[in-house]
Amino acid sequence: MKTLFPPYAHPSPELELDAETWIVRETPGERRSLHQSLGRVDLDWGSRSLADVLADVEAWREDGAEGLFLDRAPAGSGGVGPVALTIRLAARRGLHRVVLNPGVPTHPLYRDLGMRICTFEGPWSAYQSWAGDGVRAGDGHIVHGVPTALLTAARRLMGRRGAGFGLATDASPHLSAAHAGGAGSGDS
Template sequence: MKTLFPPYAHPSANLALDADTWIIQARPGRRHSVHQVLGRVDLDWGGRSLADVLADVDAWREDGVEGLFLDRAPAGEGGVGPVALTLRLAARRGLHRVVLNPGVPTHPSYRELDVRICTFDGPWDAYQGWNGDGVVPGDGHLVHGVPTALLTAARRLMGRRGAGFGLATDAAPQVSPIPEQVRS
């Protein structure tokens, strides 16, 4: 399973460099890792203008990242078109490695975009009771707030649930939770 470190969780300084570790960087600028970096672009659940999103994409391209992490992505059918357009424009700029993070299962048409999708992004308590409806093996799971003593158990659970990439961490983000209307 590939390891994806969100901006609020950082790898150990002695973590060996490998192709299966991706670091999401919150802002362009000085690199904080020798691993592959994905630049975070906030889609604000589909609420940001395409011009603002593309300005971020261009800033990351100039920064030299290996790809993009499209965070807070819309999950419903109405968001597929704008996300597809963002992906095409990013590819034209040479950014082909993209992870889409709606944090919940998406409308099935997102699967046609041929992009990695993070279908769970939330706290350990929610992950334990999550039924995984709408996910496919290989999707990403970001599980935060795991008690340190349960990190190994959390990683095993991710594996049993078919996560292809992600992270179980005791760290927690300082961002707002997914709005209820986005989850449905």
């Protein structure tokens, strides 16, 4: 399973470089890692203007990111058109690796866009009882707030549920920016 580190969870500096690890970066600028880099583009559940989204895509192209992490993405059929346009522009700019993160299962039309989809993002407490309706094997799962002692168990559960990529982490996206820099250790 590929490991994807969202912006609020950082890999250990000792984590060996490999093609199976993706780091989502919050803003363009100097890299802190040699791992595969995905630039975060906030879609704000489909309410951001297309011009602002495309400006972000261009900034990540100039930065040299390997791809994009389309965060807070819409999941309903109304968002398919703008997402498809964003993916096409990204491909023209050389950003072929795209991960869509609505954090929930999407409308089936998204499956035709040829990108990876993160169909769960949430706390460990919700993941344990999650039924997984509407997901497919290979989808991404990001599970945060996992007690440190249960990180390995969470990662195993992700595997049993068919996750193709993701992360089980003790970090939380709800930490303040002052604490986020040192928070989180993923089980990879």
